[in-house]
Amino acid sequence: MSLTLFSGLVEVVLREGFIYGIMAMGVYITYKILDFPDLSVDGTFPLGACIAALLITAGADPWLACLVAFAAGACAGCVTGVLHVKLGITDLLSGILVMTAMWSVNLILTGGSAIKQFFNRDTIFNSGPVLLLPEGLYPHRQLIMVTLIALAVKYALDWYLSTKNGLLLRASGDNSQYVVNLARDPGSMKILGLAVGNGCTALAGCILAQLNQNADINSGKGMVVMALASVIIGISVFRRLNFFRFVTMAILGSILYKACLMAALQLGLPNSYLKLLMAVLLTAAIVSEKVNRKGGKHVAKQW
Amino acid sequence: MNFNPGTVNEIAVFNGFDFSVDPGEFVSMVGSNGSGKTTLLNVICGSLSADRGKIFLNGTEITGMPEHRRAANIGRVFQNPAAGTCPNLTIMENLSLADNKGGAFGLRKGVNKKRTDYYRSRLQLLQLGLEDKLDISVGSLSGGQRQALALLIATMTPIDLLILDEHTAALDPRSSETVMELTLRVIEEKQLTALMVTHNLRFAVEYGNRLVMMHEGRSVIDTRRTGKDSCTIESLLKTFNEISIECGN
Numbered sequence: 025m026s027l028t029l030f031s032g033l034v035e036v037v038l039r040e041g042f043i044y045g046i047m048a049m050g051v052y053i054t055y056k057i058l059d060f061p062d063l064s065v066d067g068t069f070p071l072g073a074c075i076a077a078l079l080i081t082a083g084a085d086p087w088l089a090c091l092v093a094f095a096a097g098a099c100a101g102c103v104t105g106v107l108h109v110k111l112g113i114t115d116l117l118s119g120i121l122v123m124t125a126m127w128s129v130n131l132i133l134t135g136g137s138a139i140k141q142f143f144n145r146d147t148i149f150n151s152g153p154v155l156l157l158p159e160g161l162y163p164h165r166q167l168i169m170v171t172l173i174a175l176a177v178k179y180a181l182d183w184y185l186s187t188k189n190g191l192l193l194r195a196s197g198d199n200s201q202y203v204v205n206l207a208r209d210p211g212s213m214k215i216l217g218l219a220v221g222n223g224c225t226a227l228a229g230c231i232l233a234q235l236n237q238n239a240d241i242n243s244g245k246g247m248v249v250m251a252l253a254s255v256i257i258g259i260s261v262f263r264r265l266n267f268f269r270f271v272t273m274a275i276l277g278s279i280l281y282k283a284c285l286m287a288a289l290q291l292g293l294p295n296s297y298l299k300l301l302m303a304v305l306l307t308a309a310i311v312s313e314k315v316n317r318k319g320g321k322h323v324a325k326q327w
Numbered sequence: 328m329n330f331n332p333g334t335v336n337e338i339a340v341f342n343g344f345d346f347s348v349d350p351g352e353f354v355s356m357v358g359s360n361g362s363g364k365t366t367l368l369n370v371i372c373g374s375l376s377a378d379r380g381k382i383f384l385n386g387t388e389i390t391g392m393p394e395h396r397r398a399a400n401i402g403r404v405f406q407n408p409a410a411g412t413c414p415n416l417t418i419m420e421n422l423s424l425a426d427n428k429g430g431a432f433g434l435r436k437g438v439n440k441k442r443t444d445y446y447r448s449r450l451q452l453l454q455l456g457l458e459d460k461l462d463i464s465v466g467s468l469s470g471g472q473r474q475a476l477a478l479l480i481a482t483m484t485p486i487d488l489l490i491l492d493e494h495t496a497a498l499d500p501r502s503s504e505t506v507m508e509l510t511l512r513v514i515e516e517k518q519l520t521a522l523m524v525t526h527n528l529r530f531a532v533e534y535g536n537r538l539v540m541m542h543e544g545r546s547v548i549d550t551r552r553t554g555k556d557s558c559t560i561e562s563l564l565k566t567f568n569e570i571s572i573e574c575g576n
Contacts, residue, residue, distance in 0.1 A: 194413070
């Protein structure tokens with residue numbers, strides 16, 4: 025394999041790893057902090073993409089599209105939370121309900137088509153701050169932009185989790201009775217966490233859509249599996265180093281996961297086997313996590 | 328208060344039960360399993376709601392209030408040491424959260440370093456050496472240490488009522504002794520009103536200034552401090568046994 029081809033592949037892995045890493049950070053909040061297996065992610069990822077398509081086609085600022093995507097994802101996450109907390113529907117079913125509902129919402133947003141293209145429009149990758157890059161770096165602008173956005177999200181989440189409210193969120197996943205004792209409603213914290221998690225997911229969907237200049241309502245298939253695998257792989261591989269925060273491990277896990285998929289494809293795995301491989305990878309990650317935990321002593325869960 | 332209403336298993340735990348605690352009282356409550364002690368605590372705290380009747384705290388009716396709203400004025404320590412702390416958070420984070428009870432859980436820094444000295448001084452009270460371990464996760468502490476910490480946490484901010492729900496039952500004899508002594512110290516220091524349920528008759532006699540024995544949703548003994556001095560473990564046990572024989576146990 026030539027060096028240029030290889031470095032090209034690395035760039036693709038990093039680019040995709042960072043984009044899906046934004047989602048993985050959100051899923052870290054729902055899955056690891058709140059212990060909530062949130063399936064609505066499969067619906068909120070394409071929601072972000074469809075919002076990008078709708079707003080950018082209408083001529084809106086691409087950064088505004090990112091904000092709206094985050095807000096819309098957060099709303100969908102709230103619905104999942106309300107279904108679970110207020111109506112007492114199980115966590116898995118609440119996610120499935122929102123995921124199913126999102127299918128229609130996404131179709132409505134794209135005007136009924138499965139793929140909505142928006143070529144030659146302003147996106148975050150061809151307008152605004154990206155134009156300030158020096159000429160030499162311009163070919164790598166996609167990687168640079170997604171890296172910066174992923175880092176921004178990471179620092180925002182790190183900061184949030186260190187605030188009083190973030191601490192309360194972590195407590196509500198750890199011991200909801202504790203939150204009750206503090207005279208707070210753990211249900212509201214759960215809803216808030218789901219909102220943040222799905223907001224990040226929709227943001228990732230929005231950025232991917234802008235990169236591809238199209239929104240694919242099928243792009244959400246397998247997102248839960250991908251995000252969970254990223255989080256679990258990231259934490260089991262990088263926890264030992266005792267150097268990174270968990271949110272960072274989620275991004276690194278996402279990059280590692282994308283590298284695995286890319287390696288498999290380069291070794292000749294047919295495209296149709298991809299989802300099968302994703303399922304196998306997640307299974308392996310969960311099993312290895314369980315094996316690791318056995319006999320391991322209680323390790324302080326930083327964030 | 329009925330369990331399994333409308334079924335053959337319907338059990339009325341309380342029927343026309345009246346109970347009040349005066350400010351500053353430290354009530355220790357004993358009674359056999361199923362006598363309604365824990366149900367009473369749950370009804371007070373709001374984990375269970377009574378079918379009929381009213382509950383007042385400091386003159387305010389709290390009957391319909393959700394559990395977390397009542398908790399604003401009630402501190403509670405559970406039988407299970409895991410219930411009163413967050414295992415995955417550090418001691419510092421646990422205390423910071425408790426310190427902020429009643430405040431806004433907004434976007435200010437969660438851990439206030441300026442309070443470190445205060446937390447240290449509170450932890451020194453426990454004499455468990457925890458003041459030097461602020462940054463370790465609570466899950467790595469022993470049951471006794473966690474329960475002592477839970478007691479500090481429950482009494483960190485001003486409360487009207489402290490509920491102790493068999494809080495020494497899951498601990499070894501030495502730890503339960505330590506936690507019990509600490510309980511008394513905190514209650515005296517903060518002049519708290521406390522309601523303690525225990526299966527340990529010695530604790531019930533030695534601690535508190537009022538003793539209540541529950542049986543089938545009624546209080547069969549209710550003595551204040553003056554009378555309690557004459558109340559020994561033996562006499563308590565005797566009453567306990569008589570009740571059991573009455574019921575054919």
